[in-house]
Amino acid sequence: GWMNEINGLNVLEMQLKEKLQLKDAVIVSGDSDKDAWIKKDMGKAVFSLLKKIVRPDDIFAVTGGSTMFAVAEAMKPFAFEGKNVFVPARGGIGEQVENQANTIVATMAKKTNGEYRMLFVPDLLSEASYQSIIQEPAIHEILMQIRSADIVLHGVGDAMRMAERRQASADIISALREKNAVGEAFGYYFDASGNVVHKVQTVGMQLKDLDNDKYVVTVAGGKSKGRAIASYYKQGKSDVLITDEAAAKEILRD
Numbered sequence: 001g002w003m004n005e006i007n008g009l010n011v012l013e014m015q016l017k018e019k020l021q022l023k024d025a026v027i028v029s030g031d032s033d034k035d036a037w038i039k040k041d042m043g044k045a046v047f048s049l050l051k052k053i054v055r056p057d058d059i060f061a062v063t064g065g066s067t068m069f070a071v072a073e074a075m076k077p078f079a080f081e082g083k084n085v086f087v088p089a090r091g092g093i094g095e096q097v098e099n100q101a102n103t104i105v106a107t108m109a110k111k112t113n114g115e116y117r118m119l120f121v122p123d124l125l126s127e128a129s130y131q132s133i134i135q136e137p138a139i140h141e142i143l144m145q146i147r148s149a150d151i152v153l154h155g156v157g158d159a160m161r162m163a164e165r166r167q168a169s170a171d172i173i174s175a176l177r178e179k180n181a182v183g184e185a186f187g188y189y190f191d192a193s194g195n196v197v198h199k200v201q202t203v204g205m206q207l208k209d210l211d212n213d214k215y216v217v218t219v220a221g222g223k224s225k226g227r228a229i230a231s232y233y234k235q236g237k238s239d240v241l242i243t244d245e246a247a248a249k250e251i252l253r254d
């Protein structure tokens with residue numbers, strides 16, 4: 001029955017916390033690989049959690065992806081007249097428009113009556129262009145907001161699927177394969193032990209910026225992402241994982 005299902009998820013949450021050494025986990029039932037609406041349920045779970053922790057002037061740094069899109073769609077105004085600012089965590093890393101962090105922060109701001117900034121930087125930058133672009137006052141200001149973000153909302157992807165989605169070159173794809181990349185987050189690719197085996201060069205948040213002042217919310221589900229999620233937790237900082245039952249079971253099976 002219904003109560004058993006709830007209790008079952010609680011047990012899964014405890015096991016998952018133990019396995020990944022997580023501070024907190026929320027599991028929604030189902031498999032988002034199979035049913036698109038499960039992402040919406042994860043989105044709702046993220047919003048319920050945010051309602052409890054967000055403060056009126058918190059800055060949010062947000063990544064792209066279809067999961068973050070669902071999180072944005074699930075947002076509503078918080079219970080205060082705040083001026084929350086939503087900024088993309090990093091510059092462009094090869095997503096189509098609806099899955100881009102720029103688009104997602106605009107939706108989040110609209111849904112919560114907050115504000116947003118967009119970050120327009122080309123996906124591939126030479127070192128020289130990179131150095132000059134980060135000096136641009138408009139870019140510099142956003143980079144400072146990203147660095148001082150209070151809450152980070154991010155997705156995790158399967159490494160090879162993300163590389164293909166970003167149309168990575170054949171060289172990069174074969175390097176990722178050789179190094180056994182399994183997971184991806186913030187444009188960083190990880191092997192099963194959590195070593196960074198490749199990184200997309202772009203401005204904005206770097207893994208080392210995820211310090212203890214930031215509350216990091218990791219949102220990823222689907223059976224196919226089990227190994228990817230586990231790889232992120234080998235090294236990556238996260239305060240809470242919002243996932244689904246299928247991903248949780250896959251992680252616990254290993």
Ligand code: BG6
Nearest residue numbers: 064065066067155156157185186
């Ligand atoms: C991308 C992020 O936009 O979305 C990645 O840059 C993340 O870091 C990915 O892994 C997740 O996408 P999805 O569609 O599986 O939620």
